[in-house]
Amino acid sequence: MVLGSGARLFPEVGQRSAFERTEARETPSGISIHTHRPTGRARFGTFPLDD
Numbered sequence: 001m002v003l004g005s006g007a008r009l010f011p012e013v014g015q016r017s018a019f020e021r022t023e024a025r026e027t028p029s030g031i032s033i034h035t036h037r038p039t040g041r042a043r044f045g046t047f048p049l050d051d
Contacts, residue, residue: 016042018043020036022037
């Protein structure tokens with residue numbers, strides 16, 4: 001899931017892709033940097049919600 005506003009990193013049309021995190025680190029000032037690589041088509045399903 002990609003959230004946020006501003007300039008789009010990915011186009012709104014086209015094939016949706018799944019990603020795998022390959023690296024994560026935090027800078028001394030507290031900024032979190034995550035690196036991902038595409039792993040193919042995105043898969044969708046349902047998530048059971050508790051009542």
